[in-house]
Amino acid sequence: MRIAVIGGTGLIGTRLVTRLEADGHDVVVASRATGVNSYTGEGLAEALAGAETLVDVSNSDYLDEAAANEFFYGSTLNLLTYGAAAGVAHHVTLSVVGTDRLARTEGGYFAAKAAQERLVVQSGRPYSIVHATQFFEFIANIADAGTSRNLVRLSRALFQPMAADDVAAAVAATAVAPPLGRMVEFAGPERFQLEELVRRQLRLRNDLRDVVADPLARYFGTDLDERELLPGPDATIAPTRYEDWFAAGGRAYEPATAHPA
Ligand SMILES: NC(=O)c1ccc[n+]([C@@H]2O[C@H](COP(=O)([O-])OP(=O)(O)OC[C@H]3O[C@@H](n4cnc5c(N)ncnc54)[C@H](OP(=O)(O)O)[C@@H]3O)[C@@H](O)[C@H]2O)c1
Numbered sequence: 001m002r003i004a005v006i007g008g009t010g011l012i013g014t015r016l017v018t019r020l021e022a023d024g025h026d027v028v029v030a031s032r033a034t035g036v037n038s039y040t041g042e043g044l045a046e047a048l049a050g051a052e053t054l055v056d057v058s059n060s061d062y063l064d065e066a067a068a069n070e071f072f073y074g075s076t077l078n079l080l081t082y083g084a085a086a087g088v089a090h091h092v093t094l095s096v097v098g099t100d101r102l103a104r105t106e107g108g109y110f111a112a113k114a115a116q117e118r119l120v121v122q123s124g125r126p127y128s129i130v131h132a133t134q135f136f137e138f139i140a141n142i143a144d145a146g147t148s149r150n151l152v153r154l155s156r157a158l159f160q161p162m163a164a165d166d167v168a169a170a171v172a173a174t175a176v177a178p179p180l181g182r183m184v185e186f187a188g189p190e191r192f193q194l195e196e197l198v199r200r201q202l203r204l205r206n207d208l209r210d211v212v213a214d215p216l217a218r219y220f221g222t223d224l225d226e227r228e229l230l231p232g233p234d235a236t237i238a239p240t241r242y243e244d245w246f247a248a249g250g251r252a253y254e255p256a257t258a259h260p261a
Helices: 010-022 044-048 065-086 109-122 136-145 164-175 194-206 242-247
Strands: 002-006 026-030 053-056 092-095 126-130 149-154 183-187 210-213
Touching: 002 010, 002 044, 010 026, 010 164, 026 044, 044 065, 053 065, 053 164, 065 092, 065 109, 092 109, 109 126, 126 164, 136 149, 136 194, 136 242, 149 194, 164 183, 183 210, 194 210, 194 242
Parallel strands: 002 026, 002 053, 053 092, 092 126, 126 183, 149 210
Antiparallel strands: none
């Protein structure tokens, strides 16, 4: 199957491309680094030519709602429009568990992700939306985003993070199946408090920053209730446990800009 992966050079994208190619698919790696810009449309028609499936695992370079919305809206509209013209039969989007709930705080990244999802749902195109929880690789970014003057302030909200490799597996399985016409959730096997797991990871990495529980701490511009990051009861549970991922040498992912999720 010919599959175009938008954001194919990113954290999830590289893992997804490796997995799909290993399974024998004809994969087009699309990102600005390969000459494809989903926001401007540059190189998009060529990248989508002959593709049966389009998988969007791209991300915005910016955190604030206005810039993130500008990217996700413009890019997703292009992907849907060029995709329809190219005869793409399945549009797959990766998003975040709880996006609809998290989007209610104005000014946050999640409002932009929610708008992206609405656009896909209302496009009339055959689609699947994959919701994943926070990646283990992203915990360092959560720590950095909560840091001010060497102190990390985070809420005790619960979350159920998962390994990026497991996210890629979930997206790959969704991409090669028929369009679902709905959202599906994937989550890690264990539940932690944000503050607790960030503290544990910093200690394991000999990072001396103090971590304090702050019930009013915002999460990438969003107010957080205790259970808002958790998946629903029908989520598929991924296999990799945090300790095993860490013991196997899981390293923090360090993109040029911290992306929220
Ligand atoms: N972080 C988390 O814990 C988490 C949890 C659940 C879901 N998610 C979602 O997962 C998705 C992927 O996240 P990620 O961490 O894998 O992202 P990432 O590592 O930051 O990768 C982003 C990708 O998008 C590409 N890209 C950016 N602007 C582009 C443009 N204008 N045209 C084409 N490609 C462009 C980048 O390549 P170039 O720079 O070469 O263009 C890169 O390949 C996001 O939508 C995020 O919301 C994240």
